[in-house]
Every structure is written in C-alpha cells, then in structure tokens.
Amino acid sequence: MGITGSIAAYKTAHLVRLFVRAGAEVQVVMTRASTDFISPLTLSTLSKRPVFTELQGSEGWHNHVELGLWADAMIVAPASANTLSKMAHGLCDNLLSACYLSARCPVFVAPAMDLDMWAHPATRSNLERLAAHGVRTLPVGEGELASGLHGPGRMAEPEDILGHLDAFFSEKQLLRGKKVLVTAGPTHEAIDPVRFIGNHSTGKMGIALADALCAAGAEVTLVLGPTPLRPASAAVEVVPVRSAQEMFEACSARFSGCDIAVFSAAVADYAPREAAPEKIKKHEGAVVLELVRTPDIAGTLSPQKKPGQLVVGFALETENERANALDKLHRKKFDLLVLNSLRDEGAGFGHDTNRVTLFDARGDEKALPLMDKRAVAQAIVRAVAAAI
Ligand code: C5P
Numbered sequence: 001m002g003i004t005g006s007i008a009a010y011k012t013a014h015l016v017r018l019f020v021r022a023g024a025e026v027q028v029v030m031t032r033a034s035t036d037f038i039s040p041l042t043l044s045t046l047s048k049r050p051v052f053t054e055l056q057g058s059e060g061w062h063n064h065v066e067l068g069l070w071a072d073a074m075i076v077a078p079a080s081a082n083t084l085s086k087m088a089h090g091l092c093d094n095l096l097s098a099c100y101l102s103a104r105c106p107v108f109v110a111p112a113m114d115l116d117m118w119a120h121p122a123t124r125s126n127l128e129r130l131a132a133h134g135v136r137t138l139p140v141g142e143g144e145l146a147s148g149l150h151g152p153g154r155m156a157e158p159e160d161i162l163g164h165l166d167a168f169f170s171e172k173q174l175l176r177g178k179k180v181l182v183t184a185g186p187t188h189e190a191i192d193p194v195r196f197i198g199n200h201s202t203g204k205m206g207i208a209l210a211d212a213l214c215a216a217g218a219e220v221t222l223v224l225g226p227t228p229l230r231p232a233s234a235a236v237e238v239v240p241v242r243s244a245q246e247m248f249e250a251c252s253a254r255f256s257g258c259d260i261a262v263f264s265a266a267v268a269d270y271a272p273r274e275a276a277p278e279k280i281k282k283h284e285g286a287v288v289l290e291l292v293r294t295p296d297i298a299g300t301l302s303p304q305k306k307p308g309q310l311v312v313g314f315a316l317e318t319e320n321e322r323a324n325a326l327d328k329l330h331r332k333k334f335d336l337l338v339l340n341s342l343r344d345e346g347a348g349f350g351h352d353t354n355r356v357t358l359f360d361a362r363g364d365e366k367a368l369p370l371m372d373k374r375a376v377a378q379a380i381v382r383a384v385a386a387a388i
Pocket of ligand 1: 316
C-alpha cells in the first residue's frame, strides 16, 4: 500500500486495518510528504510491519524490486496528483515510485486532490496514460473537499477500496482460462477513398467489457472497429478492422476456437455496393448510392455454436425495446442479450454511463440501474459466468 501526501492519508489507518482484518499482509510504503499527514508509527502498528519511506532506511537498503515482486496487488491510496504524474511518466525518485515500476501485480490508484487539480488536463492525461499502462483507477467521491470547495476529488472510502479489490480478486477466478471473442466499436463502409457510412458508436462499452473479461481471467481477443479508444489492459489482444466485411472475416476465423463470443459492435447493416476508386466529385443535383446488406456477423456465427460455447448479443432499440430484444435473442440464437435503450439519459453512445437490461435464453430478465460502463461490464461478466 503506497501512501502519498494528501490530507486523505489520515483515512489510511482505517484502510490498513480493513485489509489486515480481511486477512491481507500489508506492507506500507509512504512518501516523505505523507508522513506529515499520518504517522508511520500508527501505520506500522496497524499493519504489524515496519513502514518504509526511504530507499535507504534505518534498517538498511529497502529493495524496491523485491517489494514490487512480493505483492499480489499494489494500491496507492491516496494517490496525489504529484505521484500520479510520476507514475504516468516513469519517474522513480522515491521508494514508492520505484516499487511501482518494479511491480508485476495489478496496480490500483485511489486519487485524492482538489477539484481543479482533478479536472486539470495534465491530471486527465496522466490518468489516461496510466490506464494505457494497465493501472486501474478507482472512482473518486464527490462532496466537500479539504479546501472547502465542493466537487469531485475525494479519495474513495476505505470500505469501497477494499470492496473493489475483493471484487477484482473474486472475479479473477470467474472466467479463468476461457477464450473470449469480443466485437466492439462502429464499422466504416467506404463510399470513396475519403468518405464512409458510419455510426456514433465509440466502442466504450465493448472495450470496458473486454477489460472486465480480462480481469475475470479470460483470454480476450477484441475485434475492434475504427475508434481511437483502446482497452486499459495490455493483455487484451486487439484486432483492428474497418468494415463489416473485415470484422466478419476476423470473427469467422476465431469463432470456433472461442468459449464465449460477445457481439457488442455497432455493425453497419448496409454498405455501398462498391467504393468509388477516386473521390466522388460534387455536381448539380442529387447523388444516388446503392446500398447492399453487410454480413450479419452474430446472426451467421451464433447459430454455428457448438455445445459449451456461449454467445452474448447486444441490442440497441429506440422503440418496442423489449419485444425487439426478445425477438433478436431467439432469432440470432444468443444465450444472453444486453438491451441498451437510447431513451435513457446518460445511456448510449459516448457516455461513461449506461443503463441496460439483461435477458437470458430462458426468458429471465434483469434491469440494471444507470451505472458507470465499467460497472455495467462487471455485471455482464457475472451474468456470463453464471450462464456458463
Ligand atoms: O440486428 P441488430 O443489428 O439489431 O443486432 C444486434 C446484434 O447483432 C449485436 O450483438 C451486434 O453486434 C450484432 N450484429 C452483427 N453483425 C451485423 C449486425 C449486428 O454482429 N451485421
């Protein structure tokens, strides 16, 4: 447990206690600044181990490589803007950041800072970099901050931090060794070399699913349409594709080898019959494009599944949601269907949150509340694990 210089450091006494009580061995590593907020003596008493601060302590050299390899998980809580920035850029001028660079285990950060520091583009891009390096950021709380200002930036409560790690390690087992194929994102159907037909999908939900499946121990291949977003976990194999036809070919080659397929991509249903070889020049009057059907990837592959294979489909409906969803579930032979409704505020394209209803092949139905897409992804993973 890395502790950095933020007023929220006072909560780590409780945090250490919760982890120890849950049966964890806790090695506390503090930055020098954090010792102004909480005494190392308090934390060494609670963790029943000496607390390390310096690379060279009174007990001698603290081997950051050994510490980094020893841990099953590293949690930096509170994670100050300064330490997040160091981690994002690979600086290692103290024991905590050197441990981070040596850690091979999953790393979690629970940021804590004032709302303007939290909103600053530098912090935003540091968190994105960390996500790209596989670091998991726990959500911050909103409310009164130490400065007296109100807003986001409070460290997650110790109980929530423990809950998060608990869920991570129990989910880790759920799909261990399962091979999962996921499609996500939009597809682009070329009109000519510069234009395409596409849709508003960003792939956020499917990418969150790929990450959640990976965290649950699955081997994940993500066939991803054109989007700048990428999974946080480097363990997810990404196969970038552009058109529905390319996505179909990538999936056809992999479907029979997977245990679970999750079709969350927003695949174009129609594509221009032929892409013009040169940019189409504008002229007076209308242009008519002839559109032909693209392959229905899920509709073709799902009925080919063998016993033991499980297929999850998505439906995005704007009317008669339930009836259309059930029809799709049966027609495309899905085992589980995730219904998104565009009617819900905060749900759908590009949002960080989503509200979905899960249907299974027996007709059971479960409506989930509006949640962060990562939490929705975890709920879908649990449903998949239960179904398998
Ligand atoms: O028929 P509809 O497009 O609404 O079906 C949605 C489901 O089918 C989603 O799981 C989507 O990923 C999948 N699909 C597909 N290939 C298509 C169209 C949809 O895999 N061409």
